[in-house]
Amino acid sequence: MSDSTVTEPEGRAQQTLPRTVTGEGDQRVLHRLRTPRRPRLWFEILLIAVSYWTYSLIRNAVPEQKAQALRNADWIWTAEHHLGIAVEESVNRAVNSVTWLIVGMNYYYATLHFVVTLGVLVWLYRSHPGRYAAARLALFATTGVALVGYYLFPLAPPRLMNGGGFVDTVTVHHTWGSMASGDLKHMSNQYAAMPSMHIGWSLWCSLTIFALASVPWVRLLGLLYPTATLLVIVATANHFWLDAVGGALCLAIGFTVARLWYGALPYALPRTPHPQGSLGARP
Structure with missing residues (x-):
């Protein structure tokens, strides 16, 4: 016992x-x-490449529901008329009348979306390694939410509407500026306009530059970037105003994910990781 x-x-x-x-x-x-650490170059290059490939694969694999996308476009257009903000057609036709301006916007739409975003990521990697992973997570989460939007709410851009009166500026001016025009339309889902990742990504770049840049004129350019992008996506008839609202909402969710994971917004984290890898913003 x-x-x-x-x-x-x-x-x-x-x-x-x-x-x-x-x-x-x-x-x-x-x-x-959950502790920020110094990013590794080879891993980040591989991660960004694989992530963008996966994003493109999923986005383009979403069924191109043309009939539903056109109905949704009519619904958005009607809703904007009720809200008194349906001026996209007027902006599109006015800017299209200035050839050099609309051609420049076509190339802006095709290139800066990627160039500026990658440039900000590289700057974060080099100058703010402690904040890089959290900011990158916010961007990736934003894009992931957008994929859900493409699947649940297929939407035709204004220039593909039936009888909408919009000008497809890429086709008219024979420029390369849209994955939904010319030969490129066979490589991309044409009905993934909601939400606008041109706005989601440009707002991410803007907030990052404004929060972390030390040169005043650079911070000002950061603030102007999403404003210019909004004008471009409307003038080229690639998006409605409400698509931009959708992009901003996706970004809000992206920052919420980063905040929950790291315990702080990316810009509140230490500029450089602690040598022992402890999280300076969390006790």
């Missing part, structure tokens, strides 16, 4: 010990994953 009385508590203690150690180990792993 005495032997069993002595060994039973010890046995229970031995049984509970591995659970405690395992729990602490899981917490350490989670804490390590």
Whole structure:
């Protein structure tokens, strides 16, 4: 009896010990994953390349529901008329009358969306390594939410509407500026206008530059970038105003994801990771 009385508590203690150690180990792993560290160049290049390839694959794999996309476009256009903001056609035709301006906007639409975003990522990597991973997570989460929007709400851009009166500026001026015009339309889902990632990504770039840049005129350019992008996507008839609202909402969700994971907004984290990898913004 005495032997069993002595060994039973010890046995229970031995049984509970591995659970405690395992729990602490899981917490350490989670804490390590949530702690900003200096990014590795080879990994970031591979991650961005694979992520963009995956994004393009999923976006273009979404069924091109033409009839539904056109109905949704009519609904958006009607809603904007009720809201008194349906001026996209007027902007499109007015800017299209100035050839050099609309041609420049076509190329702006085709290139800066990628060039500026990659440029900001490179700048973050080099100058703000402690904030890089959190900012990158916000951008990736924003894009992931957009993929859900493309699937659930197929939407034709204004220039593909039936009888909308919009000018497809890429086709008219024979410029390369849209994945939904010319030969490029066979490589991309034409009915993925909602939400606008031109706005989502440009707002991400703008907030990042404004929050972290030290040169006043650079911060000003950061603020102007999404404004110019909004004018371009409307003038080229690639998006409605409400598509831009959708892009901004996706970005809000993206920053929320980063905030929940890292315990702080990307710009509130330390500029450089702590040598031991501890999180400066969290006790």
